[in-house]
Amino acid sequence: MAAAQTAIAYPSSLEREPLLAWLQRETDIEPNRVVAVTPQALISIVSTFPAGPGSEPRVVLRAEALNADTVTRSGAVSWHVSMSADCKGRRVRLGETTGYPGRNLLGDRAPLRPPETEWRKPDAGAALDAALRAVCEPSFKGPFEAVALKVARQDAPATASAEASMAPPTPAVAAPAKPSPVAPKPGRRMVAQIGASPSEADARALIAALGSSLGGRETWVETAQVNGKTWRRAVVGGFADGAEAARFCAGLKAAGRGCFVRVG
Template structure:
């Protein structure tokens, strides 16, 4: 007597269940491996139209942030904060590779680095660079190179030199944005009007150090996103960047909030409009502080995490 069929079925059921679970686990692992090894996209050509479309669809960058389209990479200033004397910026520079050879040799397709720029000396000091295996500038980052200890003079024409010009030069023209007509003036010694073309973009996140008159004019800034600080809270704010484009400023604020959820718990995020040297700037602000000391402490934590910021009173 081998045994009752019902008892055989009761013993066989767990075996089938375990087999099914094993198949599911194998498939899950396989799908995860496929997802991780999915081919990384590249623009179909190096034309500005194709690169712009690719930036918008396949990367976290915005065309208005791009300062250089080179042979091997697209370079963008994704955040910047002005500093005082000498005039300069604390900025975050991010790049997306255009050369598949970089992926094959280094296992990364994008990278990000904090940069301190001295506009007067035309020098930079690079922080630690982080590389990423996908085009998200967020997951599975690993150190690529250590931070510099001293300021250096960038090689003319190199991407970091373009970053300096993009941040420091008011007439810098961004490669993925067209110029815009701002004035008409008579041609010297020739009758008739002519169009004067100037650069269309203030650097993404660039908020030049305002003059005293500009600071006074900018005080009644209008918040356009995020909750207002609670009544009775300090008027101090931590600025994490600025841009002439409100969408860029909102996107920057959202990225900072995603990167530092614990540090920003209970804080309000706002994008405020200000007039700086006759231009409209959208400032990405963290608000809701009880004191200046609280704002300073938060900014120091953000800086330790690689995010440029300063306290705005």
């Protein structure tokens, strides 16, 4: 996955004001969603799924590279990964990491790292520790909410041979990316809405995080105006009827995800 680095802008420094100006100019991430800043990447929470029966709370994390060296080593300008959180045991487990050659999760996506099979404890003060605290501690404050911006340490490797997922990922050999699905023509059919965000990139990350749970169904992001604010809705279609859509949503809700059925 190649990235056109000449078109990519990076913050002039990791000081609060230059970094905040860059964030608002180059990305669609809201400052209060940022949970950690490392020398390599800025990490934010896309969405949160509360704990359900037999399941731990889970979030989708998104990262944006902060320098050209990170892009060169990883082959990705931005990437996202799901993270399950064991608040009592202070452990995390990461899903598959997916990378993109452009800012805001734009471009052909490619898998960067397979999902982890084991739980692990993040190092104190590292990016994953901040993400865990954001999920488990109601009093947590992100870098732009605190009085002074603190740069987190890079996460230690999960094993002797693999980097932690919020560190710049090393891309895996990926199959050619499939073309992005085209939004279907409106019609009276039942669809499942799995979330909404002011950010189109975050809405697409919600869809991508479902992975094999989609079962090959078509997906798209649609724009809606609600009370004067623009929202990007993450939508799943391709159901035979409302009952099939309801079963799909029931499976997601059992895993702690949001989902409801409506007419598409």
